[in-house]
Structure formats: structure tokens, C-alpha cells
Amino acid sequence: MNISSILLSTKELSALTNSLTIAGWVAIITTLIALPLAIAITTWNVKASNFIRNILMIPLFIPPYVHALTWINAIYLLIKFDVAQYNLLTAMRSVPGSIIILSISYFPLAFMLISRTAEKIPTQLIHAARMTHSTLSIITHIILPLIKGSIITAALLVFVLAFNTFDVPAYFETNVFLTEIFTQFSSKFNTLKALQLSAVPFVISAGLWTMALLIPKETPFYTTSQLREGTKPEAPQVITRSIKIIIVLFAIIGIGIPLFSILFGSILFNPVMPQDIHKLQPVIIDTTFITILSSFVTVIMGIGTYLIFYRNKIGRITLLSLLAVPAMTYAILFITGFNRASLQWIYGSPLVLLAAYGLRFLPIISEIIYGHVQFLNQQFLQASLLVRPIDYISIRKIILPLMMPALVIGWGIAWWLAASELPITLLIQPPGFQTITSRLYIFLHYGSKELMNTLTLLLLVLCFIPIIIVQSLVLSKQSNVKKRN
Amino acid sequence: MSKNAISIKNLTYEINGTTILQGASIDIGEKELVSIKGPSGCGKTTLLSIIAGLTTPQSGEISIFNQKANTPHIVLPPYKRSIGLLFQDLALWPHMSGYDQLKYVFESTSNSSNDFERRMSETCERIGLPKELLEKRPSQLSRGQQQRLAIARAVIHHPKILLLDEPLTALDQDLRQQFATFLATLKNEAQTTIVIVSHDLLPDIVKPDHEYLYSNEKLIKNF
Helix, strand or coil, X not given: CCHHHHCCCXXXXXXXXXXXXXXXXXXXXXXXXXXXXXXXXXXXXXXXXXXXXXXXXXXXXXXXXXXXXXXXXXXXXHHHCCCCCHHHHHHHCCHHHHXXXXXXXXXXXXXXXXXXXXXXXXXXHHHHHHCCCCHHHHHHHHHHHHHHHHHHHHHHHHHHHHHHCCHHHHHXXXXXXXXXXXXXXXXXXXXXXXXXXXXXXXXXXXXXXXXXXXXXXXXXXXXXXXXXXXXXXXXXXXXXXXXXXHHHHHHHXXXXXXXXXXXXXXXXCCCCCHHHHHHCXXXXXXXXXXXXXXXXXXXXXXXXXXXXXXXXXXXXHHHHXXXXXXXXHHHHHHHHHHCCHHHHHHHCCCHHHHHHHHHHHHHHHHHHHHHHHHCXXXXXXXXXXXXXXXXXXXXXXXXHHXXXXXXXXXXHHHHHHHHHCCHHHHHHCCCCCCCHHHHHHHHHHCCCCCXXXXXXXXXXXXXXXXXXXXXXXXXXXXXXXXXXX | CCCEEEEEEEEEEEECCEEEEEEEEEEEECCCEEEXXXXXXXXXXXXXXXXXXXXXXXXXXXXECCEEEECCCECCCHHHCCEEEECCCCCCCCCCCHXXXXXXXXXXXXXXXXXXXXXXXXXHHHHCCCHHHHHCCHHHCCHHHHHHHHHHHHXXXXXXXXXXXXXXXXXXXXXXXXXXXXXXXXXXXCCCEEEEECCCCCXXXXXXXXXXXXXXXXXXXXX
């Protein structure tokens, strides 16, 4: 092996530059929009704030690939009706186009991470500051310092996810670093080079996480106050109007365009027919099966990883950095490790997908659990330890209920990640097993568009199931609280 | 000679380079009521946490009823020390009603569930906690109600040792009197050893057997 085989070629460097540009801008855009929105909704009493939060989360559950597909469909429709020119399509199929789509897809994640932290700030801390300071001063001197950890985490997580998304840039014919890794493996059969290239995003990510987590002094906080929270002040009109404008814009581009494109497109071009759904039954069953199973398996693995590795900084940095390892690298490693006669019972079955998804997504679940535990009063567990050890009963009655919000969110995200996963699935799905995303990808690249709308609609329905389940649970809990009062 | 409920020898505890306790020694006899006073932030809460087995000191030994509890490592886990602890921040489980909190603690300590209703009624009456409030969760109670619930949770399982961290905050004069009467009953009838950390003066009805003052990271008995 000579030195030149380790260095990046010009094409690889160019691809890396594209990836870093896309990921960097997506992280900046999502954080810059999520931050003021999260602060506004948590600082002031904004009407329908729960509804706003739900609306903002919806685009996260539409896979980035589907966002890209539906935007292109929407542009085609506009061109067909002479509302837009063809150069709009060309403009979209570019680095800026990838940035737009991925910003829409990952903005909800940044918003969720930042707003969940901002919500934990006890209202009394804000009230105490309001005695002597203006709102702007409170935001800059009280709120921002308290949530700076979550801002950094949100930006870095979005960066890593955007760096690792290759289906959208591939669809937009933009060469990114993951495409180079995929090419080395699948076209040039150079597994070693593919693995070497995979180290690049890992090193970049590890460096960023190290800077983010080791250098600034962490100031975790938790509320010891269990009093009823004080009321928030009414939002000034300019804030209310700004929030409304952002929500409407976001609803249009993040929800309206995908839905418009699917529904309108399916009415005009390729209607969704019952017989299509019947034809796709095996794919639907396979996808639903692997999504349900892996969502639970990933959460369990995430809990285990959190307990064993995550509670010290080095463990956390290492696992978060593993998120930057391209998804296809996991697939390559699984192929290398499991593609042998004695392990065909794993490699030739959906178990291989279960294991690969679990390993790939468990850092995200561990991070969600970690973020939640930071805000838990440790005395809750201590009070239980005074009367019983950590056993089945204390886990069931104390620990699990306290952890439930994080576990439910983690499960929902694991579900969405599994349902929309593409690179790992393409490479290692067992024979006779196919998911909706991989079928969609194949249809798209082989020009068969008849069932695309059907597949897209099915994928959307599947991705929305966790939202519906979680919302039902929340509504049921709220109704029980009202009855109790 | 009565045995010591709590025996602490040469306890040292440091955190982030700050020494909280240095060579502290204290013996608390069975059925005694002991008060610990000192300036804010000197480590009184930490001492209670160490006695309860929730924090490990750097050095020293602790015995609970002549059984080794810390060497300084924790050899007797918290749930085997028969200690009830009223946390300064109450630490009421946010997802459980008052009833469920009391039941969880009562049943965890090998008490017969048949006795629970009786014990709960008795405790609530003595502490001045109306039973109808037990259906609510902590977030639905006032600070004073939460405090009384936390006290009830600390005593419902008949602990042999009761550690109270600022038990009188948020209690009005009448409730303080009621609470003091309750402490006197615990001490005399239930024969509980009680350690109180408080800035407030206890009502005259219950006087500590000994008072300890924090001085120079040590505990000094005030006769």
C-alpha cells in the first residue's frame, strides 16, 4: 500500500467539499431558524403552541428522499402549467437544492432538541430576571447560556445526519463523499479503500464532538422545583406575527409541497389504485415488519449503550462520532463479517437488517436518553434507593416512568429512521426481502414511475404512525389528568 | 449502655477540591433527637446523604446500629439501613400521586399491605395532611402540602432512623407545632432516632438531646 492510496484524489476531495458544504449550511440554516423559534415558543405564551410544535415536527417524518421527489414532482407540475421555467429544475438539482431539502428535513430535529431544553428552564428563573431586565437581555444572559449545550448538539447532529444523507444529493446528481465510498465498494470492488474513506467523516465528526463536549464547561441544570409553573407573559404582536409567518412558510414547503405533489400528481398522472397496493403487499409487509421490530430493538440497544458507555464523555464522543461513519460502511462491514456459510442464518435473513439498523441508530437513542437524564433530579432515584435496590419493581414504578418521554421519542425516531433507511438496506437486504425505500430507489433509477406515487404515499403513512400513536397517548393522558382534577 | 444508632469516625469528604468534612466524628445514640446547625453551604445536607448511603466519603467509617455501613466505601446499601430521609428539595416522584408514593415506600420495606391503609391514615392525621390530597400529584399541591407529603413518605415505613433536612420550611406556625408533636411521638413511642438539619427553631415541645455545630469542617457538640 503506498501513500497515494491513502490520500484523496481530486474527485474525492471535490466530493468531500460538496458534503461539507451541504452539511455545514444545513446545520447553520436549521439552527439559525430553530433557535429563535424555540426561544419564542418557550419564553412567551404563544397561542396554539402545541399545535405549532406538532406542525414543525411533521417534515421530520417525511423521509428526505420523499421531500426531494415531491419537490421535483411539484416543479414538473409548475412547468407543465407554465408557472415555472425548466431552469428551476436545473437549479434544484444542485448543492443548493440539496441544502434546501435537507434543511427542511432536519430542521424539526434541531427545533426539537433546542426547544426541549429551553422548556426545562424553570419559569421562576425567567420571572426573577424579569424584575430587572428586558426580554432581550434575559434571552442573551439567561436563556442562551443555559441552552448553549443543546444548540451545539443540535447543530452537530444535523451536520452529521446531513453529511450522511446520500440519497438526496444522488437524486440531484450532486457528487458527495458517500457516493465516492459507494463507488469504491460497488463499482471498483475496493473494500479497503471504501473503509479508508469512511474514516474521514469519522475523524471530522470526532474532532467536532470533542471540541463541542470537552472544551466548554458543561453547565447542566435541572429543576428541583415541583411547584406549578408560573404563567408565561403574552407574546408581543411582532413575535406572534413572525411566528405565524414562519409556521405558514414552513407548513407550505415542508408539508404542503409533498402532499400537494403526491395528491395532485397521483390524480393527474399515476393514480394510486387498490390493485397497486395489492401488488406491493409483500413490500408493505416486509417494511412494516422490519420497522416495528427494529424500532424496539434499537431502543433497547440504545438503553444498553447508554448504561454501559454513554455516561462518560469519551464514550459519548466516540458513539456520537460513529454516527458520522457512513451508513454504507456499516453495510460493508456486515457484508465482510457475515457473508460466510456459517452465518447465513443471519446474513440471509432480516436479522442482518435488524442488527445493522440497531448499531447504526443506537447513538441517537443514547443521546436522547442522555439529554433527558441531564434534566432529571437524581434525588428521584435516591429516594427509591432508600427503600429498595434497583430491581424489577423500582425499574417499573420509578425509573421507566421517569424515562418514558425520552424512550417514546427515541422509539418514534428509531421507527422513522428504519422506515426511511436506504443505503444499508440497498446493500444487505436479504434475498426476497425488500423495503419501500429500496423499491422506490430502484423504480426511480430504472425509470418505472407508475407505482412511485403509491410507494411514496405508503412510506408517508408508515412514517406517520408513530406521531399518531404518540399523540393519542398524550391526549389520553391529558384527558385522565382533567378527569382527576 | 445503649448502643449507638449512628457512629461516624474520622469522616472526610471533598468535592471539586473543596473540603466539606475533615476528620468529623459523631455518635448518635438510639432514640436520640439530634440537631445539626451550621452556616449555609457548609455540608449539612451532604452529611445526611453520606449517612443515608447515597454519597461515598473519601475516608472514614460509619456504623449503623453497630453494623459497618461505610468503610468508607458503601458496604451496607441505603435500603438496608432502615433510614427515612426528608430531602431538602423533597424529591417527590412527579408521575405518582401521593397515595402511590406512600404505598410504594410502605410495600418496599416488607410491610404487610394489609396495614397500609391504617398506617397511611395515622401518619397523615399526625402530620396534618388531608387524605383527599393524596389523590393528587406533587405538581398539583402547594409547597406546604408537598412538604407534608414528603415527610409522610419518609416515615410511613417505620424507619429506625429519620434524617430531616430543613423540615420546617413552608410550614406555618400551627403545622410546625403539629409536626413537633409528631416528632416527639416518633421519638418516645416509635423509638426512632432523629437527626434534624434546620435553620428554624424547633417548637419547645420537642427539644434535641444534643446539638452539633459545624466549625472548621468538623462537628462540635454543643452542650
